[in-house]
Amino acid sequence: MKMGRLENRVAIVTGAGQGIGRAIALGMAREGASIFIADINAANAATVKQEITAQGGRAGALCSDISEEQSVRAMVDVALKEFQRIDILVNNAGMFPTSPVEEMQEEEWDRVIGTNLVGTFLCSKAVVPHLLAQRSGRIISLTSGRAFQGAKNGAHYAASKAGIIGFSKSLALELAPHGITVNVLCPGITDTSQPRGHQTEEQIYSQGQRIPLGRIGQPEDLVGPTIFLASDAARFITGQTILANGGGIMW
Numbered sequence: 457m458k459m460g461r462l463e464n465r466v467a468i469v470t471g472a473g474q475g476i477g478r479a480i481a482l483g484m485a486r487e488g489a490s491i492f493i494a495d496i497n498a499a500n501a502a503t504v505k506q507e508i509t510a511q512g513g514r515a516g517a518l519c520s521d522i523s524e525e526q527s528v529r530a531m532v533d534v535a536l537k538e539f540q541r542i543d544i545l546v547n548n549a550g551m552f553p554t555s556p557v558e559e560m561q562e563e564e565w566d567r568v569i570g571t572n573l574v575g576t577f578l579c580s581k582a583v584v585p586h587l588l589a590q591r592s593g594r595i596i597s598l599t600s601g602r603a604f605q606g607a608k609n610g611a612h613y614a615a616s617k618a619g620i621i622g623f624s625k626s627l628a629l630e631l632a633p634h635g636i637t638v639n640v641l642c643p644g645i646t647d648t649s650q651p652r653g654h655q656t657e658e659q660i661y662s663q664g665q666r667i668p669l670g671r672i673g674q675p676e677d678l679v680g681p682t683i684f685l686a687s688d689a690a691r692f693i694t695g696q697t698i699l700a701n702g703g704g705i706m707w
């Protein structure tokens with residue numbers, strides 16, 4: 457029987473109740489990983505857990521808010537209780553409200569930075585002691601093309617996603633001596649609810665036409681790169697940002 461590429465691994469995927477995180481959770485489960493779904497939307501987290509178990513995988517789910525340290529600690533405690541170990545953290549949960557800077561309330565700025573950037577820090581911090589004890593592990597965090605190109609009416613989002621890259625390179629340096637890799641995955645515009653929060657279908661479609669591979673991304677397009685970064689095949693890759701965006705940004 458063919459072994460999955462993530463057999464016997466345990467992965468926490470934040471924001472896995474829908475969109476890209478859901479696709480990553482289902483895809484990693486197909487490769488043999490046990491998946492712990494942490495999402496602020498409890499009903500969606502429970503549904504994805506059921507989807508994974510229905511396809512023969514192992515999954516746990518918890519209503520978690522990655523911007524709250526106590527909630528993050530509970531997420532790690534419950535995941536450990538359920539699966540006894542953690543090998544992979546996918547920092548996927550994120551939000552993208554929009555306001556021009558001159559109208560943006562500090563509360564909105566703090567909420568976006570608090571979720572996207574501080575949430576990535578808190579989840580990583582909570583998982584690191586367990587990875588250090590094992591002397592192995594993978595942290596994969598989702599950034600965005602907006603980190604490089606800016607986001608009109610989304611300065612907080614672009615800043616949070618640029619911050620994730622600097623944070624991840626720093627953590628990669630700290631954890632490299634311990635056999636733990638830290639990488640960043642960068643989607644371009646992807647067919648989920650997120651772009652629909654601030655763009656019309658027409659705007660989304662026309663962006664797809666400008667992408668060299670001729671379409672916007674599908675959540676499934678991020679699954680292969682995540683599995684690769686989490687697998688033994690990527691053991692010598694750390695501190696990198698992998699762009700999976702149909703060629704939308706190249707360098």
Ligand SMILES: NC(=O)c1ccc[n+]([C@@H]2O[C@H](COP(=O)([O-])OP(=O)(O)OC[C@H]3O[C@@H](n4cnc5c(N)ncnc54)[C@H](O)[C@@H]3O)[C@@H](O)[C@H]2O)c1
Nearest residue numbers: 471473474475476496521522548549550600645646648650
């Ligand atoms: N869709 C795109 O075009 C696109 C492009 C580039 C990057 N990304 C990034 O990819 C990731 C996934 O995006 P998506 O398109 O699937 O978004 P989405 O809005 O469909 O899903 C985000 C998920 O995160 C969860 N979440 C939000 N705040 C949370 C919190 N505080 N704690 C726990 N869970 C929380 C939501 O409940 C939801 O399930 C995000 O980090 C996003 O910024 C998306």
